[in-house]
Amino acid sequence: MEYDVGFTQRVYSHPPLRIDDPSPIPKCETDMAKKRNGKAKKSSWKRRSKPGDAPGTLVVDPNAFPTLIRVIGFGGPDIIEKEIQDLQELRSLIATTPLLWVDVVGLGSDSTLREIASLLQLHPLAMEDVVNVYQRAKVEDFDHTLFVIARMIDGHDAGLTEQLSFFLKSNVLVTFQERYGDCWDPLRQRIRQRRGKVAESDLDYLLYSMLDAVIDSYFPVIEHIVEQVDALEADIIEEVRNEQMHRVHELRGQLLGVRRAIRPHREMVNELVRDTIPSIRPETRVHLRDCYDHVIQVIDTVDTYRELTSDLRDFYLSSVSNSMNEVMKLLTIISTIFIPLSFIAGVYGMNFSDDSPWNMPELKWKFGYFFSLALMGLVASVLLVYFRRRRWI
Amino acid sequence: MEYDVGFTQRVYSHPPLRIDDPSPIPKCETDMAKKRNGKAKKSSWKRRSKPGDAPGTLVVDPNAFPTLIRVIGFGGPDIIEKEIQDLQELRSLIATTPLLWVDVVGLGSDSTLREIASLLQLHPLAMEDVVNVYQRAKVEDFDHTLFVIARMIDGHDAGLTEQLSFFLKSNVLVTFQERYGDCWDPLRQRIRQRRGKVAESDLDYLLYSMLDAVIDSYFPVIEHIVEQVDALEADIIEEVRNEQMHRVHELRGQLLGVRRAIRPHREMVNELVRDTIPSIRPETRVHLRDCYDHVIQVIDTVDTYRELTSDLRDFYLSSVSNSMNEVMKLLTIISTIFIPLSFIAGVYGMNFSDDSPWNMPELKWKFGYFFSLALMGLVASVLLVYFRRRRWI
Amino acid sequence: MEYDVGFTQRVYSHPPLRIDDPSPIPKCETDMAKKRNGKAKKSSWKRRSKPGDAPGTLVVDPNAFPTLIRVIGFGGPDIIEKEIQDLQELRSLIATTPLLWVDVVGLGSDSTLREIASLLQLHPLAMEDVVNVYQRAKVEDFDHTLFVIARMIDGHDAGLTEQLSFFLKSNVLVTFQERYGDCWDPLRQRIRQRRGKVAESDLDYLLYSMLDAVIDSYFPVIEHIVEQVDALEADIIEEVRNEQMHRVHELRGQLLGVRRAIRPHREMVNELVRDTIPSIRPETRVHLRDCYDHVIQVIDTVDTYRELTSDLRDFYLSSVSNSMNEVMKLLTIISTIFIPLSFIAGVYGMNFSDDSPWNMPELKWKFGYFFSLALMGLVASVLLVYFRRRRWI
């Protein structure tokens, strides 16, 4: 069985997938997919449901991507991977497949989402959270369904996160993604090739593997920020420039964004680790503990670097101030030296009448001119020596 | 049964309502209602009861709006919605209606409030909190009555909040509002049309739906603030102006106000979620947990944006300082270049006597003038080159 | 029974009281009382006992007010209210009265205090706290005596607090006050007139009523501060002045003082609310919870306003800096424009000899003067245009 589905990391090269049956759905070319995903912006804080709306009201974002469904069935003798066009097909797959991963990508098709929710008996409040894609990471246990929300960070823009929602039922794991492309292709590959524990284990292990991948997606982002902070620090130490403050501000904003996205994961993963949730088996908890450590790792780094950029800002400001002071001091010293000299020149430029011998006798001295120049030189020297003494120059 | 009561979202178009019986109470025209509500200001911190007054003393604010009572009875075959003029009528409704929502709007009528409190056996301490409209959100359980206080935020002024008080008894839910108009009209509509769970469920679900609407009322407000902060940030990055600091300060004040209003809701909703309160059924707790998530969401956003505006302020200040430094540096450089030149001109303006050949021979040179100009040009060039070398210009 | 004892709120008009028997104690005229209380200053941080002194050593402040004792007995058929001169009388009252409030005002009489302590079997460590009037609010349970300390704030000076100590025994409530005058006169009135719950209830309700009055005494103070902060903010926005920073600093200091005084009350009241203290009945706990809410309210307001003044300070500083920058920029621009002009004037003031035609030919031009003026005008215009372009003016 060959699976060269040509997925790039975050963009479906050929969504919808055509595996067994030629798909009638128009192809999303990579470029088009990229372009559409390119339109994606910071998760809007706009709630679509209005205050007073019935709780659990499903208001789909008209600008969201159209919904595609794709399943991977495993755990039995065959591994089934297909695009779902007709939800009846999904219903029969659920009945026949030992373990089924239903991957729903794009939250733009109102009716499809409603049908999935009703078919899989997903709680309306949870579905409301699924389509309102600004939720914090969290876990909730609705009777026999474990509902998890996580946020994946975009490798190229720390401010852009994607909400991922998971429903874990007895033999079905449903995932909802905002955008095409994810970081789970290695996982799919492992299932297809029956490699690793994920193909042999239960769905809670698959859920853990997905969360692990999501949290690992933060590492390259903070590594990138950390490198930039370190480079900026070296740069500021070397020479202070105006635009550096802008960079500091930008990096602080990114760190704040990452922290905001990652922080709720701590509580979320911790709740999964604790032994109160029946759908998570003890052997998976050991792995989730590892996942928890990674979350702490990210939070810790972000917090440290928030502090470090705060220190950096103070350092930048004091450096700017120092360098500015140097400039102003030197300029002021130049003026201060020339002003008394100009005054002397001004005095000897006065037009007092020659009639009185008492008026400006220096003007008539033989070496009056040199005397005045010497006087100026003396004044300048005295000032220079004084300034040097006080270490101003 | 038709209910085109023409309520706008926050203003009763025809309070008091006339549904079954033509109301003898003078009509509150929308404009008048608006005008009266328009007088509303930030919840005053003035306690009306004095230190030493007996606890539970009811001191009504003489400037509060006159009290109107309106009930919706449901849960049985008929849905009853009427204005209550006579409290005897209320008493009989309580006895006969399965579920009754008593909505008391305006806290200005001393005797009416006292009668309601005595009829429904509301605890004096709770009633004291109801009329002292500066309470923090909280929940208290007086024997068989659940007492909840929440604060609704005004969509147009983040600093203006309205205290809402709830009493949940076996078959009666009493709400007290400060001002006319609320965000519960969609709820009323759902009850009237027997749509959604609220019409079929118990009063604790109604309470939850109300709280949910109250907390959802914070979303548009913070969305508005968030947009303004983002716009301000872009504006500051583009060009620094004096009034921006005022905007930053204002937005920080608004965020502080929202945080202060919303923060106690966390504890309040959390207490409702915990299973210690008998009047809240387990199935409602699931919904309240969703409500709790929303509170956390708002708090989280407000905290993030407080930090962000703090960063923004620092960025603004350093930008102002940078731009000011640029100006002062350039001006000082201009002065510094011209001061030595003026000094040279001053020297050649001295009036030393021509009698001595040693006095200012340059004045008698053929090209003395050009020499002096050249000297000035040289000095200026040297300074300019020096300043350029040191990257000051 | 008439009780026109003429107490003003915080000053005993006629201490000691004469109710039944003409008191032989010299009258404290209001003026004198005020004057003495007027001497009261911020609770000194001076411990009178020295390190190494035996714990429980009673060292009375020689400057404290002389001790007066006054009792109100109630709960039985008669209400007894008298000044106690002889402690034997107190002993017999304790034996015969169902409920007795012993109010000890002024902590200056060493022997009286010792006698009271020994008569009522008050713990030496508690008595040490009573006379060292810089304690934080706290509650302690010595076997059968509940010991509570609270701090009342002065309505006119946020920095001035008075320590109030309470001992609750089976049928006696002892209170110790630092200064004459308190906020409990309405309470006394209610007991005398057998109005309200306090006259019918047990002593724990009396204790609660007292604490409630004490905590309510903080409200006018913070309301006053809040008003001043709001006024100051409006003032700073309108125009920046030097003395405003002083006001900000002062208000921050007051808020710090209030916070320091009120904060320990949270823990204190909370401990009373929790059901571990047998002397507090459950029905009183409900009331204490209300009291707890008030404490939280005060703390919350103080914290919010600390933050707000912090923001205000930053805003003030940046406003000052902005306005200063404006001034300096304009002044520097004026100088910068005139310095090149002066330079030109200086050039044409040089005395190069007319002998050479190459020396300063402009001086001999027919319109040389106007040329020079035009040159100056041109330079000034160019600079003005340039400065305007860069938006400096």
Place this chain on the structure above:
Amino acid sequence: MEYDVGFTQRVYSHPPLRIDDPSPIPKCETDMAKKRNGKAKKSSWKRRSKPGDAPGTLVVDPNAFPTLIRVIGFGGPDIIEKEIQDLQELRSLIATTPLLWVDVVGLGSDSTLREIASLLQLHPLAMEDVVNVYQRAKVEDFDHTLFVIARMIDGHDAGLTEQLSFFLKSNVLVTFQERYGDCWDPLRQRIRQRRGKVAESDLDYLLYSMLDAVIDSYFPVIEHIVEQVDALEADIIEEVRNEQMHRVHELRGQLLGVRRAIRPHREMVNELVRDTIPSIRPETRVHLRDCYDHVIQVIDTVDTYRELTSDLRDFYLSSVSNSMNEVMKLLTIISTIFIPLSFIAGVYGMNFSDDSPWNMPELKWKFGYFFSLALMGLVASVLLVYFRRRRWI
């Protein structure tokens, strides 16, 4: 029995003590003791044991004071107080005395310390802490020995603390002090004179009394700092001077030092109060709770004053900035007024030829000079009025 041992508070006047037997140890004269203690510096952060050394290695500081041992035995018919030269004597005293306080002063004698530790079976890890005198206050329970560390503050230097270590065994209390002199002389006096509870009670009460004295030693220190902060605030409000910032910084450093020293005591005393330690009897716990209150009191004051000095620093900085701005503004205004005037004078100093009637006709006017002076006056007035209008002067 007479005990005029002439101890001053923190310096042994005659260590070692001679009570029963003339001591062969050379006398430490007060001056010498003071001098030696005078050498004491901030507790060094140098660990003497190296990383990798066996835990519990006893490495004595070669610069520490020589070790003196002194015991007070009580609880029986006789009170025994003597210097111990021979540890065999100590062994027999332990066997025969009901309650024994072994006071070890000076941690410089390696062999003596080892012998004491082995004789009294003190845990090696605890002994390591005893000689490494930079420990935080803590309590540990080694089987049958309670080990407590506290830090006493020096009344004259807030940065100088002394580590005190306590071992409480069944009938022996061992204390280790770094330096000669302590604050326990009143305690010793009470034991000798069989005054107070300490002489009748068990050793846990003695331990409490010692800790109480240690914690009380913080009060004069913070009172001193508080007074200085208040005085400094008044001073800054009156007039801003450069050295004030140094004072603020110094006081902040002192507060930080005190906080660092006192803070661990909270946890330490709290652990003693909790009923998990068997060597502390319930009746002593009541007293320790009082001690705990004192610790909180100190911490609270220190924290408040840290905040207050932070506010003070901001106030100082803004005052300095304001006053500096005033100076610079006035100076710049003076310059700004004179620069245009000088320009006018410069214009009329130009040497345009008289040949052309168009050149500088003002020079030939009859009142040209007064005209020019009037012009200057006019310009100056206009500027002055303008500056006054804008409230710059």
Place this chain on the structure above:
Amino acid sequence: MEYDVGFTQRVYSHPPLRIDDPSPIPKCETDMAKKRNGKAKKSSWKRRSKPGDAPGTLVVDPNAFPTLIRVIGFGGPDIIEKEIQDLQELRSLIATTPLLWVDVVGLGSDSTLREIASLLQLHPLAMEDVVNVYQRAKVEDFDHTLFVIARMIDGHDAGLTEQLSFFLKSNVLVTFQERYGDCWDPLRQRIRQRRGKVAESDLDYLLYSMLDAVIDSYFPVIEHIVEQVDALEADIIEEVRNEQMHRVHELRGQLLGVRRAIRPHREMVNELVRDTIPSIRPETRVHLRDCYDHVIQVIDTVDTYRELTSDLRDFYLSSVSNSMNEVMKLLTIISTIFIPLSFIAGVYGMNFSDDSPWNMPELKWKFGYFFSLALMGLVASVLLVYFRRRRWI
């Protein structure tokens, strides 16, 4: 048995060790070892495994040092210490030695690490953490294996830490080190010489001893930083210089680094102290509590010094500002005095015609010149007196 293995503290002088058998592994000369270790940089934040990789994937850093294995067997009659070339040898040693310490240094040999992991049945997730050397200190309990991570700090560079991983199984303790050289040579010496408890005790005591040495390695580092901070403070108080801010920033960065490294140890050691981990015996817990105190000690010092450097930075900035203000004020005063004088000279340099007697009569006065000089002197004096009065000079 002689062990002059010539280890320096942090560099294996002869790794791999040759004890019994001449090792065929090429010798790592000290210089070479140093050089290789010298290449070591701040623990990179680069994860080598990619998001989506199977959890527990072992991706060895190609730049890590080659892996060497060395064992010390003890607890029985012989002490065995050898380099392991063949893992079969290790297998037999495990079977035959009562207590075995397997020390794996260098994490660069993929196959060796895999073999060790499989031989000793180390959990894949733990092994992943071992090779990803940027983990925070932590403890995990995988069934029968206790897994601990600690970070040792480099004595010469506070920013450089080395990850140490420990696996404690029934009779084997495996340690993984990043770099050659450690701080455990004294420990090895004690085992070889059967000195101290470590040679007689179980492996949990050995683990404790190692952790103790690791944590003690922080002391010299913070002592060094503390000394530098204190010296810098004294330096700033004496004289303010530009580069001091750089030093403050650097030291703050170092403190942040140390804090980040040490902080997770608190939780880690605390977890070991708590009695939930079966592999740690109660008698070892006593020692770990001591270790915990040391961690707290380090954290406390770091936090205090973070605050102190923050204060120091504020002090530095205000000092710089004060000193700068002094300079600018003096310079401006000089200019301000000379500008009016220059103006007077300019006035008497005007060329008003002598024709009119009203034009500049002073020029014709006999002592006009002296008059003008006197006028200038007067103006200068008035200004000087005024400036002195206002305390500007």
